Amino acid sequence: MSKVEERKSEFEAKLKTYVGLPDGPVTVGRDPVNETMIRHWCEAMGDTNPVYVDAAAALAHGFEGLVAPPTMLQAWILPGYEMHDRSTMQSENKQLELHSLFDAEGYTGVVATNTEQEYTRYLRPGEEVHAETHIESISEQKTTGLGVGYFIVTRTLFTNQEGDDLGWMTFRVLKFRPSQPAAAADAEAAPAKPSRIKSPRGFDNAWWWEGIDEGRLLIQACNDCGALRHPPRPVCGACHSSEWGSIEASGRGTVHSYTVLYHPPIPGYDLPLPVALVDLEEGTRVVANLKGVPPDEIEIGMPVQCRVEDADETMKLPFFHPAAD
Amino acid sequence: MERSLHNQAVIVGIGQTEFTKNSGRSELALAAECVKNAIDDAGLSPADIDGMSAFTLDNTDEIELARTLGIPQLTFWGRIPYGGGAAVGIVHQAAMAVATGAAKYVVGYRALNGRSGQRYSMGVSGDIVTSDLVHWGYYMPSGLLTPASWVAMFTQRYLYETGCTSEDLGRVAVATRKHAVNNPNAFYHGRELTLEDHQSSRMIADPLRLYDCCQETDGGCAFVVTTPERARDMQQPGAVIRGIAQGSTDDQEQMTSFYRDRIATLPEMDLVAKQVYAMSGLGPEDVEAAVIYDAFTSIVLFQLEAFGFCKPGEAKDFIKDGALEVGGRLPSNTHGGQLSEAYIHGINGVNEGVRLVRGTSVNQPEKNDCVLVTAGVGVPTSAMILGKLD
Incomplete structure (x- = not known):
């Protein structure tokens, strides 16, 4: 034992x-x-049975007096x-x-x-x-x-x-x-509304998310051959240089493809939720939510404009809006 | 002469558990049962098994399985990553092991409590800790968390480029269901599906509706691979591997290869098809039946194009008039597929491929000497052609 x-x-x-x-x-x-405590109890309980408070009624019901x-x-x-x-x-x-x-x-x-x-x-x-x-x-x-x-x-x-x-x-x-x-x-202390799932941040991607935190949509650029790449990688796939910087995207683009999420429900996300794959005018693509357009009016090829906005109380994200908006 | 795996390995046993929505058992118990059944089917004993091949996603350790079944010695084990893309990849591992002499009898397995345990439909989340978490991080914040959401993104583009419609996707679901109706092991045994049912089913991730999505299943499937020399003396007719390959291509991501010039194609499956045909000396015109990985309806169409059964963008025309049904040009997913039989990550498809070659499918087509089996797409993938052992 x-x-x-x-x-x-x-x-x-x-x-x-x-x-x-x-x-x-x-x-x-x-x-x-005693009669006093009985009366208080009946008042507190809302019990209106007369045999508890009215001696005559109690007698009429066969009791010897109040009960x-x-x-x-x-x-x-x-x-x-x-x-x-x-x-x-x-x-x-x-x-x-x-x-x-x-x-x-x-x-x-x-x-x-x-x-x-x-x-x-x-x-x-x-x-x-x-x-x-x-x-x-x-x-x-x-x-x-x-x-x-x-x-x-x-x-x-x-x-x-x-x-x-x-x-x-x-x-x-x-x-x-x-x-x-x-x-x-x-x-008890937790906020009522869950937030969206955040990306982890490591050596290869933290700088990109920090750009979003600051309201900027960045694109990684090779310092040697100038090739743009997204999502970020530590080495250029074209010239194999590991020297890189970034440019800020104009945010202008067109919808390359999209989906609208209906199921399953995900805590922190409001459904239906449109998600687009956007061709940026600089030549790379990025995935982000679409706003300001009803799901049935989304079209492949529609021009869109990026704005970095609060996704919830805890994070900013890029959102694409119809370009004319 | 260039070496190849052409006719170097044979599937000699297959086994499975029952397929349910709540097994009430551990995944180890499921793995042990399907592996034992595969060993029995091959006429072997656990002591004959000396190699194992599995998915990285599988939770059952080789050594736990060996202890459970009393397999005394292992000289080979290997695992293949990328989810359903590993379905034929683990056959490939087994084939290489027996062809090189690393092992004599390799068992491949996949067992999961895919409905009562971790459900893939519920998506990835911030809790997962993997080397590609950074990759998922570009998609999780915007809500792309589920297989349906990832596949929807390239399916939408495919519909746009080819004129294929949701009804065309529905035709895949309906044809597959017809097979499940005859299969007592299928979730949808005895339950038909009409195109109207498909069209009125709820939207999951536009354009994918409920019936465009596969099952979620508790269960396991396993198979045994050995050399042709040993296989000829064994109790089951062997399903010889005529050609088998894996493939990953430029700018590949796991489920989100969204940055290629064209996203409505499967270049990794093109690479696999090219190798499988070259190794087998066969072409699409020779393929008599197929098990096409069907986690979603749309990916069946993609693969028909990748394997050259029709031209790019014409799969919707190919499948009209019952091409995928028994008696059609390419009887496919005769077990009911993952859409309607069970989702065992493609290994129930490997086993159906073997049954087709043996002639024991519940929906057995007449011609069965050249059977294509494919694995999951949107990820590095794999495929093979099986035939009758001479």
Whole structure:
């Protein structure tokens, strides 16, 4: 067994000792069931059933008086705002102890996943609600979308001051190791719109892209024989000289061929997207997007003019427009 | 006397996996299955294999494959770059290896999860790290990222220069589909295609529509090559290589040879055709059936011209009246091609070429002693003529 497996197995053995334990002493609701809290609950929930607020209506429906909405069952025992401050909670609470154990092992995330409740009967004003909670189960290690973790299920049994059964609740939480907190933070900071794919820049091509950055469409020119070449290469194919410079293209040209892209969608590119292969008047060709002409009006041979423009927020590119534009 | 590979090597076994859209298996598993099937077909055992030939694009290492199949010794291996252009290139490697004695039995293979894994249709991206990334950098920013987009650029010019139309491209798709309908291994088995279906299919990259584009497939194909002397004693009728060649020409780029005087031609395939005919002593009039690499419909027309079945610009006229169908002048892609059977980077075409020579195609033409098989275009490419071993 590896060190990692050993540690995990020790940890899980420790977890098992918590299963079946009560999470603390019996909780008693701070207030007995009362008409004021019932009315506030119904107002907040928009529950207009008269049996909760109108004694006469409750009698008419066969109750002995006002009753509480059954779904309030857990509300009667909640500790209120102080729940946010753990130090005010019972120090011997086993559930908190268990959570600390998880935290220490890196399972710092917690999320409530689901709860089930069953109500035995309606509660009446004056009844005290008692609740006793046990840690019912702890799952095997699970891999979830949030991260690797364990599901903890607690079961709470509700009774009144005389021990009458009022109902029960199970509550399930996931304690997990957050999988990619950094990535999530990045995603929030990332711009909404992806940018186009950029060319890598190396010895042979960086200067050409830097020209575009500066708004200039350059053509590589051999220093010895003067031959123009595009795309750039480190050596002249005509005279084999490796001495070269560049000239700036006028941007005037004609469409040699083109396509209009419809599918597949590519993040950062708006479709349909016309792309042209343009014969520059200097004699070389270049590939760039066409603008200012509907796809069905593009023609081979049409005169076009280059303008270097922003392609998105991150880069400039050459674009060709109809020459008369 | 000039040396050549004429009649120096024979394909003696072929194998494949099933073709699917989601194999649920590793590419190594696919490679192992198709290679084993090819070895079985040849009547050999893995221990007989001592050479391997593959695409640089293939993700399965020779040695992983050897360990997987229990191939104890390799004395030769070689890889060919440039995507589908390697389809016959890897046969060429195998043929050279057996002809020179570098190996006795060479297996060539291509296995890919081309639909469930990396899809070529989704294009190149900034994430790829290759020596030609700088080259792709001139096209990626403007959106030319997919094979369809690159081929569309020279197809558009071809239509402009020749008067060929989208309907003419559709005729290639329809003829090819007719063959797939009869092929139980084909994706489009039993499913016909009409010219109207083609014309109403959605535009991918103008002028290429959906049905101008090939399949994307999970699967593998393999073949075994040896010398004629060994082949004569083996269980399958041999498909002898009468002529085989590779070619790359002036101002070649990978898929974007846009800077030549004329972009609506395939000078690299012209070079290959010239060599294949010279080596075999055959000409276009001798070719009885063909497997023409069909990643896209338009490139079939380009190749008909490159191999001299018609004059430049006249392929649209050549294919009218069913020339590419069984019973036509040049029964082609009788398996359904990559348009309609499967896209195994042309190796399913190599295997169909062998079946044509054996007489076992599901769409078997009568004459089958001179079968042309070609590889991907727009890249440095390759082709061969197969015939019956004497």
